[in-house]
Amino acid sequence: xxxxxxxxxxxxxxxxxxxxxxxxxxxxxxxxxxxxxxxxxxxxxxxxxxxxxxxxxxxxxxxxxxxxxxxxxxxxxxxxxxxxxxxxxxxxxxxxxxxxxxxxxxxxxxxxxxxxxxxxxxxxxxxxxxxxxxxxxxxxxxxxxxxxxxxxxxxxxxxxxxxxxxxxx
Ligand SMILES: [Zn+2]
Numbered sequence: 001x002x003x004x005x006x007x008x009x010x011x012x013x014x015x016x017x018x019x020x021x022x023x024x025x026x027x028x029x030x031x032x033x034x035x036x037x038x039x040x041x042x043x044x045x046x047x048x049x050x051x052x053x054x055x056x057x058x059x060x061x062x063x064x065x066x067x068x069x070x071x072x073x074x075x076x077x078x079x080x081x082x083x084x085x086x087x088x089x090x091x092x093x094x095x096x097x098x099x100x101x102x103x104x105x106x107x108x109x110x111x112x113x114x115x116x117x118x119x120x121x122x123x124x125x126x127x128x129x130x131x132x133x134x135x136x137x138x139x140x141x142x143x144x145x146x147x148x149x150x151x152x153x154x155x156x157x158x159x160x161x162x163x164x165x166x167x168x169x
Contacts, residue, residue: 018113021045021091022146025115028055028068029093029154035060039093039154042068044076044109046088052076068092069100073107084108093151095122095144101130104140111141115151 021043028041032055044052054072058064069092076085089111090104096114101123104112112124112131123130124142131140 017048018091018143018146021050021089022093022113022115022151024050024053025068025091025093026147026150026154028053029151032056032068033154033158039158040068042072042090042092044072044085044088044090046076046080046085051079051088065099067097067100069096070103073103073109077107086110089113091146093147094118094155095124095126096131097121098123098128098130105130105133105136105138108138109140111143113143113146115144115146116148116155117144 024043025041028043029039030041032041033039035057037056037059040056042054043050052072052075054068054070054075056068057066057071069090072090073085076088077083084107086108088109090109090113092100092112092114094114094116095118096104096112097118098121114124117126119126121127124132124144130136131142133139
């Protein structure tokens, strides 16, 4: 994941930092897939360090709020001993839902980077936009489309397998 850029006579390599952190979020999503959970993963980064990780655990915990982002946010706040994460960035494989987008706003996350859009439940522009709502007291910078194909294909594969299993019953 190195990109060559050529400013003038010099050439050097620039590491694409967002891709590196997103690949860590993908590892989390793969953990969820291995546990037969909807594969969504999240890492939270501050000062170039991953301070928290989370993957979807709704089935295992029988908890509808146990989304990757919620688990990572709770862990990050505990790590920083702060309810606000205003210097932290969240990397999520899929566009956060309305609950998670709301939690990211409450945590005052500085920036959200996500992989693939979720046209059915995404609340960062798809069905609504909670992270950039002028009526709320915090708005989050958003960058999307990072490793989009990898993030999206994990989810597609999961649902394809689910349908195949259901058809076999
Ligand atoms: Zn969510």
